[in-house]
Amino acid sequence: MSKVKLSKEEKKLLDSVESGEFESTLTEARRKELEAAATNTFKKDKRINIRISNRDLIAVQSRASEEGIPYQTLVSSIIHKYVSGSLRDIAANKKRQSDA
Secondary structure, rough: OOOOOOHHHHHHHHHHHHOOOOOOOOEEEHHHHHHHHHHHHHOOOOOOOOOOOOHHHHHHHHHHHHOOOOHHHHHHHHHHHHHHHHOOOOHHHHHHHHHO
């Protein structure tokens, strides 16, 4: 395992945390609120049906197999990443840059 290089400020903060200088201010009510938010984030309570090409389905199933997850989980993850803004279309971005 490689050792992480910390800045002076990070090292000072880590030392303070490890020595017990900090105390959690997490209340029981806030903990429950955060747990509920986390549960709702990953709740899958809706079912959809889509039609895709056999070629795309095989490709998605292959990628999911490589990742060791069910293909439906991969599709759900892709959709979540797209709508949350963390998944970008690289090809479209390259085209926009070449057009400029």
